[in-house]
Amino acid sequence: MKPLWFIFLFLQVFVNLEFSWSQAVNTCEIGVVLHPHLYIAGIPLNGEAITAGHKLHFVCRADHELDGATQIECLKTGQWSAPFPTCSAIGCTVPQIEHGSVPTGPREYKENEVLNFSCDATYKRADDRPPRCTIFAGKADWNPTPACRQITCELILPPPTGTTYDPPNKNVFLPGEMLRVLCGEKHWILDAQTRESNVTCNYNGVWNARTECQEVKCPAYIEEDNLYYRVNAWGRNKLGDRVTYDCSWGYQTATADKTATCTREGWTPKPLCRAKQCQRPEIVNSRITVNDKRKYGNGEQLTYECLEGNPNSVTITCERGAWEGIRPCPAPIVCSAPPPLEE
Structure with a gap:
C-alpha cells in the first residue's frame, strides 16, 4: 500500500499537467497572412491570448467584397470555427446578352468602366445610355442592364x-410596315392642304414621316403689302377665324366687310388690299384699240388686239387694281438668216 504522501504528490502532478494541457488547447492563434484589404474587429489588445469562445468579425474595404465567413469563433480545441476570409475586388463580369454580343476584350470590369456591346441585325440597344459597372450595397452590376430589343416603330394610343x-x-410596327394617318376637318398632315397620308416604319425604328395631325392655323400676325397696319390675330388664327383689317391710302379692302378669313391656304382673300386704279397694261405683241390711257378706275374696260396670230379683239376689265380677262398674244414669227448663196 502506497503512503498518503505519494498519492498526494501524484494527484498534484496530474492536476498541473491537466491545467497546462487545458491552457494550451483553449487558446487560438492568428497564424495566417491576412488579406491587405481585410479589416478585423475583436483582436485582444496588448497581445492577450485568444481563448475559447472569443469571436472575430471581418469586413472588407468598400471596393472589395468578402470571400468567406463574416465571423469565426475560437473553439476549445484551439482551432477556429472556419478559415480566415479573404477580400476580392468588386467588379462586373461580361454578361450574356440575348440578341447581342460583346467584342473581344477584358472579361472583368472595374467600377465605372463602360461595357461596349453590339446588337444583332433588326435589334437595337434597349437603353441608349452606355452600361457602366456600378457598385451598390457591396455588389457590382451593370447600370443600365445591357440588353437588345427588336427594332420597332411605336405609337401612343x-x-x-x-x-x-x-x-x-x-401601336407596335415592324420595319417596312405601313400606317395610314387620317386627320379631322380642322387638321392636316404633311401640309395644310393634306388630310391623310401613309407613313412607313423605317429599318432604324423611326417613322419616315409625321404620325400626328396638326391643327390648321394661320400666321398670328398679318403683314402684307398695302395694309394700313399690321394685324394682330393671336388667339384668333384657327381655321375659319375672321379678323378685321384696313388698307393704306390708294388701296381698298378685297371684301366689303373688311375681314380676312383663316383658310387652309392662309389668310384670304389674296391680296387683302387692292389698288383703286389700274395702270395701262403692257401686253406683249399687242395694241390697244379702244380706251387707251395711262390709268383706269375700278370697273373700266379697254380693248386690244394681237399683232400676230388671232385677229379677234380682247376686252379686259379693271377689278380692284388688277386686270381681269387678259389673254396673251403669240410671239411674232422670226425667220433665221438665209443660208449663204452658192457661187
Whole structure:
C-alpha cells in the first residue's frame, strides 16, 4: 500500500499537467497572412491570448467584397470555427446578352468602366445610355442592364385630338410596315392642304414621316403689302377665324366687310388690299384699240388686239387694281438668216 504522501504528490502532478494541457488547447492563434484589404474587429489588445469562445468579425474595404465567413469563433480545441476570409475586388463580369454580343476584350470590369456591346441585325440597344459597372450595397452590376430589343416603330394610343389611325388598335410596327394617318376637318398632315397620308416604319425604328395631325392655323400676325397696319390675330388664327383689317391710302379692302378669313391656304382673300386704279397694261405683241390711257378706275374696260396670230379683239376689265380677262398674244414669227448663196 502506497503512503498518503505519494498519492498526494501524484494527484498534484496530474492536476498541473491537466491545467497546462487545458491552457494550451483553449487558446487560438492568428497564424495566417491576412488579406491587405481585410479589416478585423475583436483582436485582444496588448497581445492577450485568444481563448475559447472569443469571436472575430471581418469586413472588407468598400471596393472589395468578402470571400468567406463574416465571423469565426475560437473553439476549445484551439482551432477556429472556419478559415480566415479573404477580400476580392468588386467588379462586373461580361454578361450574356440575348440578341447581342460583346467584342473581344477584358472579361472583368472595374467600377465605372463602360461595357461596349453590339446588337444583332433588326435589334437595337434597349437603353441608349452606355452600361457602366456600378457598385451598390457591396455588389457590382451593370447600370443600365445591357440588353437588345427588336427594332420597332411605336405609337401612343389613343391618338391625339384630330388624328385617326388605320389600323386603329395597333401601336407596335415592324420595319417596312405601313400606317395610314387620317386627320379631322380642322387638321392636316404633311401640309395644310393634306388630310391623310401613309407613313412607313423605317429599318432604324423611326417613322419616315409625321404620325400626328396638326391643327390648321394661320400666321398670328398679318403683314402684307398695302395694309394700313399690321394685324394682330393671336388667339384668333384657327381655321375659319375672321379678323378685321384696313388698307393704306390708294388701296381698298378685297371684301366689303373688311375681314380676312383663316383658310387652309392662309389668310384670304389674296391680296387683302387692292389698288383703286389700274395702270395701262403692257401686253406683249399687242395694241390697244379702244380706251387707251395711262390709268383706269375700278370697273373700266379697254380693248386690244394681237399683232400676230388671232385677229379677234380682247376686252379686259379693271377689278380692284388688277386686270381681269387678259389673254396673251403669240410671239411674232422670226425667220433665221438665209443660208449663204452658192457661187
